Amino acid sequence: MKMLRLQILTPERxxxxxxxxxxxxxxxxxxxxxxxxxxxxxxxxxxGTIRIKNDGVWKDxxxxxxxxxxxxxxxxxxxxxxxxxx
Numbered sequence: 001m002k003m004l005r006l007q008i009l010t011p012e013r014x015x016x017x018x019x020x021x022x023x024x025x026x027x028x029x030x031x032x033x034x035x036x037x038x039x040x041x042x043x044x045x046x047x048g049t050i051r052i053k054n055d056g057v058w059k060d061x062x063x064x065x066x067x068x069x070x071x072x073x074x075x076x077x078x079x080x081x082x083x084x085x086x
Contacts, residue, residue, distance in 0.1 A: 002036035005074030008050065008061070008082055015061065015082040016052070023075055024051040025068055032068070040071045045079055060085055 003019035024033040026048035045066045052059050066079030 004034060004036040004038070006052065006077070007074070008063075008077045008079070010079055010082050018054075020052050020054045021056070022053040023077075024053075025063075025077065027068075034068075034070055034075050038070050038075070042067060042069050045077060049085075050077065050079075050082065 001021060003021065004023065006016060006018060006020045006023050007014065008016040022033055022035050024031055026046040027043045028046060029043070032043055045063065045068050047065055048063065050061045050063050052061065061082050062085050063077075063082045064080040066077065068075060068077045
């Protein structure tokens with residue numbers, strides 16, 4: 001399976017950086033799932049959960065507002081805060 005390079009950044013730190021199968025974020029238009037080879041886009045990210053799929057398993061991270069950029073290098077998510085759920 002092709003992998004997607006994902007980076008999740010906050011103003012304080014890099015929350016995540018690595019290759020994943022898929023990532024899903026909540027946006028103002030609903031949920032957006034990105035796979036390797038996705039069409040380039042920039043979309044707002046709403047407060048909610050970022051879902052990261054790796055090795056067939058989904059893991060969640062709780063996030064604040066921000067935006068996501070997808071290009072031929074991968075996906076970068078910029079949010080004010082991001083943390084693992086309790």
